[in-house]
Amino acid sequence: MNNLRELVVTVFNEALELTDSELINVLEDDTVLLESGLDSLGFAILVARLEEELNYDPFSIMEEPVYPTTFKAFLDVYAQYADHA
Amino acid sequence: MILMDFILSRSETSLPFLLSTKKSVNVDEIKQKRFDYQQTLAFLRGKNVALCFQSNVELAIHIILLDGIVNRLLILPPDSLPEQRKDYLSSTDTEKVLSDFLEASSLADINTQSLVSLKNETNKIPTQWVLTTSGTTGVPKLVKHTLKSLTRTVKASNKEHHFVWGCLYHLHRFAGIQVLLQSLVANNQMVIIESADHLSSMLNLFIRHHVNCLSATPTLWRNILMLPKSKYLPLSQLTLGGEIADDNILSALTVAYPNTKIRHIYASTEAGVGFSVVDGLAGFPITYLNDGLDKVKLKVSDKNTLLIKSTANASGYIGGEKIANQFDYIDTGDVLNIEGERCYFMGRENGTINIGGNKVNPEYVEQVLMTFPGVSLAYVSAKKSSVMGSLVQCQLVVAASFQKQPDFIKQLKTYCKTQLKSYMVPVFFQVVDHIKLNNTGKISRNE
Numbered sequence: 001m002n003n004l005r006e007l008v009v010t011v012f013n014e015a016l017e018l019t020d021s022e023l024i025n026v027l028e029d030d031t032v033l034l035e036s037g038l039d040s041l042g043f044a045i046l047v048a049r050l051e052e053e054l055n056y057d058p059f060s061i062m063e064e065p066v067y068p069t070t071f072k073a074f075l076d077v078y079a080q081y082a083d084h085a
Numbered sequence: 086m087i088l089m090d091f092i093l094s095r096s097e098t099s100l101p102f103l104l105s106t107k108k109s110v111n112v113d114e115i116k117q118k119r120f121d122y123q124q125t126l127a128f129l130r131g132k133n134v135a136l137c138f139q140s141n142v143e144l145a146i147h148i149i150l151l152d153g154i155v156n157r158l159l160i161l162p163p164d165s166l167p168e169q170r171k172d173y174l175s176s177t178d179t180e181k182v183l184s185d186f187l188e189a190s191s192l193a194d195i196n197t198q199s200l201v202s203l204k205n206e207t208n209k210i211p212t213q214w215v216l217t218t219s220g221t222t223g224v225p226k227l228v229k230h231t232l233k234s235l236t237r238t239v240k241a242s243n244k245e246h247h248f249v250w251g252c253l254y255h256l257h258r259f260a261g262i263q264v265l266l267q268s269l270v271a272n273n274q275m276v277i278i279e280s281a282d283h284l285s286s287m288l289n290l291f292i293r294h295h296v297n298c299l300s301a302t303p304t305l306w307r308n309i310l311m312l313p314k315s316k317y318l319p320l321s322q323l324t325l326g327g328e329i330a331d332d333n334i335l336s337a338l339t340v341a342y343p344n345t346k347i348r349h350i351y352a353s354t355e356a357g358v359g360f361s362v363v364d365g366l367a368g369f370p371i372t373y374l375n376d377g378l379d380k381v382k383l384k385v386s387d388k389n390t391l392l393i394k395s396t397a398n399a400s401g402y403i404g405g406e407k408i409a410n411q412f413d414y415i416d417t418g419d420v421l422n423i424e425g426e427r428c429y430f431m432g433r434e435n436g437t438i439n440i441g442g443n444k445v446n447p448e449y450v451e452q453v454l455m456t457f458p459g460v461s462l463a464y465v466s467a468k469k470s471s472v473m474g475s476l477v478q479c480q481l482v483v484a485a486s487f488q489k490q491p492d493f494i495k496q497l498k499t500y501c502k503t504q505l506k507s508y509m510v511p512v513f514f515q516v517v518d519h520i521k522l523n524n525t526g527k528i529s530r531n532e
Binding site for chain 2: 018032033034035040041043044045047048057059060062064065066067068069
């Protein structure tokens with residue numbers, strides 16, 4: 001899953017730049033996404049860009065809605081639905 | 086009754102009835118302010134006044150002081166562009182602007198010493214409230230109200246429950262005013278954001294002050310659920326509004342707050358009325374169409390848009406356009422899809438994009454894009470987002486000589502930020518060879 005992590009970090013930084021935001025600390029497993037410097041628009045951009053790269057959006061596929069709080073939880077959601085690409 | 090009457094009828098005069106991260110206000114403080122400014126208030130009596138405040142608490146204080154005294158109270162968004170603000174002021178015949186950031190416009194700046202004698206009148210003037218709205222097309226409009234029309238849906242004071250309302254909207258917005266009036270008239274407390282506040286620090290404030298009623302857009306609720314501390318909100322009721330509430334967010338909230346009353350509200354500022362759904366499902370039951378609701382009747386137009394009529398209406402648009410009254414149905418412009426026993430909202434008929442509750446008119450954004458040198462044609466549309474409903478994307482036809490410029494898109498984006506509100510600035514830019522036009526020469530907008 002290292003490739004996934006790397007991709008997400010790259011697109012995450014892209015989303016930060018697109019919204020003129022800055023990372024508050026380092027992006028770690030237990031970093032709370034919406035306290036990292038990324039705002040709600042940035043988060044929406046992150047998900048949209050990842051859909052372009054990965055060909056799936058887990059938030060539209062999932063039957064039981066899950067709202068990941070941390071970076072690790074976010075990665076887990078993407079890993080879980082990876083076979084929908 | 087005017088707002089000040091409701092404030093003065095509170096028994097706990099030192100307990101703040103309104104708080105933000107920066108300020109708070111209680112009954113004693115408002116009384117003191119009214120006393121300190123009595124000359125100024127007498128001067129403003131019967132006049133048309135506009136309020137333009139960055140601080141929500143300051144705005145609320147001024148609303149309370151001026152309701153019942155001024156003839157017309159125009160509440161302006163603090164981020165309106167100067168040109169727009171000029172338009173608003175002239176179309177409302179505003180005589181005085183009060184603000185916490187514009188020059189020479191505080192209550193203290195008003196010089197009353199040169200006035201000969203001010204009549205000592207105490208009659209209560211039925212102040213006309215004027216709010217701005219993005220309307221059906223995304224182009225801003227002014228809507229007239231009275232305190233009576235605005236408080237028609239306010240629930241009376243409930244002595245068994247102490248309600249503390251959280252408000253994530255700025256008070257110049259209809260949704261914000263609704264929460265303010267609900268808490269003032271019903272003897273509740275209100276905790277409100279200041280514009281620079283981060284959602285995370287807002288949640289801290291809400292939790293600390295035991296906010297038990299919270300209203301927000303579905304986009305904001307998704308964000309709230311992504312913050313771990315959201316589980317500490319002691320909510321007894323929560324409301325969703327401003328955007329289409331889908332089954333995903335509704336069931337997520339039901340799971341997160343199992344003991345909380347959940348309702349989503351459909352409201353049309355144009356029609357001056359709305360209704361709420363409390364069964365926890367998206368859309369609304371077909372019985373609303375067939376049987377109507379208390380004070381509201383619904384129909385579907387030939388274009389599958391929702392028609393609504395009510396006796397509880399706004400007094401009309403400034404500019405004299407027609408607005409719903411008890412005899413006419415008004416077209417809300419919201420497209421419906423009826424599936425069995427349920428009606429679902431599908432979006433705006435005219436293609437207006439809803440970004441987290443904020444309306445964006447694609448044609449307006451296209452016009453702005455095309456004023457940038459090198460952009461020959463622009464097509465703005467919604468990109469579906471599972472997180473925010475929609476994001477703004479655009480396709481551009483760029484003149485050949487400009488295509489080679491390395492930072493073209495970056496410069497275009499910077500330009501957009503100076504001309505458009507932040508949520509209107511396209512997030513995705515795609516340069517294309519051509520944009521499809523229909524046979525009248527207009528951009529082909531497919532559903």
